[in-house]
Amino acid sequence: MTDTVKEHKRSFYRTEMLPPKPPPPASTGVLGWMRENLFSSWWHTILTFVGLYIIWLIVSFLVQFAIIDAVWSGQDRTACLADGGREIGACWAFIRVWHNKYMFGFYPEDQQWRVLVVYAIGAVLLAFLLIPRAPGKRLVMLLLFVIYPVLAYILLYGMSSLGLPVIETTRWGGLMLTLVIAAVGIVISLPLGILFALGRRSQMPVIRFISIIFIEFWRGVPLITVLFMSSVMLPLFLPEGVTLDKVIRPLVGVALFASAYMAEVVRGGLQAIPKGQYEGAQALGLTYWQMMLLIILPQALKMVIPGIVNTFIGLFKDTSLVSIIGLFDLLGIAQASLADAKWATPVTAPTVYLYLALVYWVFCFGMSRYSIFMENYLHTGHKR
Template sequence: MAAPSRPTATAVVPPVTARIGLVAWLRTNLFSTWYNSLLTVLVAWLLWITLVPFFDWALLRASFAGDSKEACTAGGACWTMVRVRFGQYLYGLYPESERWRVNLAFGLLAFLSVPLFLAGFRHRLLYLAILIALYPPVAWVLFRGGILGLPSVETALWGGLFLTLVIAGVGITASFPLGILLALGRRSELPVIRALSVVFIEVVRGVPLVTVLFMASVMLPLFLPVGVTIDKLLRALVGVALFSAAYMAEVVRGGLQAVPKGQYEAAMALGLGYWQTMGLVVLPQALRLVIPGIVNTFIGLFKDTSLVTIIGLYDLLGIAKLIVTDPQWLGLAAESYLFAGFGFWLFCFGMSRYSQRVERRLDSGRTRR
């Protein structure tokens, strides 16, 4: 008969309240060691001496009512300026009586984009291609006018958030397919195509966007025939799209190099041609791998739209600077720039969060549970 086994000592488990809850999280993440505790206290002190005065100035003692600078008597931020000039922040110098056209164009875009976000919608790519082909001419007619009884509005009057969205939207829409083509061209086996792609990418990436915009705005008209002019905004749109396409090409090329060679060989074994291999096998995998890089390029492009101010176009940041030069609102640059910065952050943060959602949806079948 076997002797009974003696019980062994087990590890003492701390109480549940010591392992979960707010106190446990603070102890684990902020006060785990003496130097972590010291660093936590130091950061908390820095936040206290910076954020508390800021919120006191921006919210508690801020002024929102009134129609002029004289109404701001509380000693805090004067958001009265933003409220009075809110239309200029959105539309720039676009005529107030014609701003309904801008609202209609963006409302139409939002309505037509709804099917793209429906889970069960088929032929999404075909619908997107048709939308990209047909919407820009309609939007241009609404924005620019001059036909169908719509008064003409010069592009020099476009500005504010409206102009920022136009430049960013056109740049993103044009640079993405161009970047894919350049990435494929750089990996092409045809020497001429590969050389042209490499030269374009390296030359464009080697100069700042300011130089590209300056060349498109000032130097390009010097080489045009007499009497031939190209709209300044159109030149800026082309420059921004080409500049962003060069960076997008390198992001996509990184995704193409990450696709295993076996995927190419499997497609060849199935008898697929080059474009079928790229469109059906390689590119879907490559683009999924580089979603963070793609969105990062989009965010950089959105912020770079503020550089068009140097060629006389007033985007959101440019119109914020223009407003504070008005003698009626002198000395309120902090409020104007803060509001413009919040607008940029809001759109960039939205793109970042949506990209994370797309990543989770596309990676749901590969994540180990």
């Protein structure tokens, strides 16, 4: 065989792999996602178009009502009344007039800077705490959970010796009161829930019995009943001459109520930990609390992040129930504002409840998105 023929044959041998070809455009990107999730079958295609039609009806109505036909300025109800056959949308002029009350309740206007300072300090500390790799976490936790509550109470309630006029809690209201109740409930319910979850799994019969009674009692009573009991019945069990602030009563009830649900969420995480983790910790000679704090609880809490945040979201929304015991939280102020005859129109109530829905949604959606971020950061499941 000649050298020319040998060289010709060698030219058909591949000495290196070819680069992989890109997938078909129809299976990647937006088109691929739509084909896989929305139009994978004739039944999914029908459901997709029906869903898009329903979304279009809702969104088009909300845009028309809340933006296009909305009234943005005015001095009284005449601005939000239909005239000449023109459709009137949301009466945002009413929200602008009452916005200060929605935010601060009956807190004096010249002292509202104190509330804003509390908001600002809390937001900065919370931001540092929620950033996973932020430096100085221990110092921030000390400031947020020990020093900040005292500072917030002094600023909100006042102290004459510091030149801050005393503002009675009966004048607290609006979003400010909602955040106070939700924040206190969230901060107290998590550690209490962890303790009662550990107590329910304890080997000591007395501790386990007390934990079971506490959890089942609070889970078996509606929150409305708890609020009524804390507001009406709790003062009857106090010693003579001892009074409890009207805001502190529901704070105690809400915190205890939420801690019972939190305990069951945490207990679910504890039960999901393999037995080998407990045995390995005991083999290392760790004490019970060292085992829980260093090995078991970090894994359990990481696995139940969705349940914990779900409890927080439910607690935040349940704060609206305090309006039934005479506290003017955000919902209570909103309902009180509807009695303003100066702004009585057919669109006033829908506008107020749309505004409330947006406020609650912003806070709850923010907690939900942070929960997903932490799940992905800690690799507790597949990324969304």
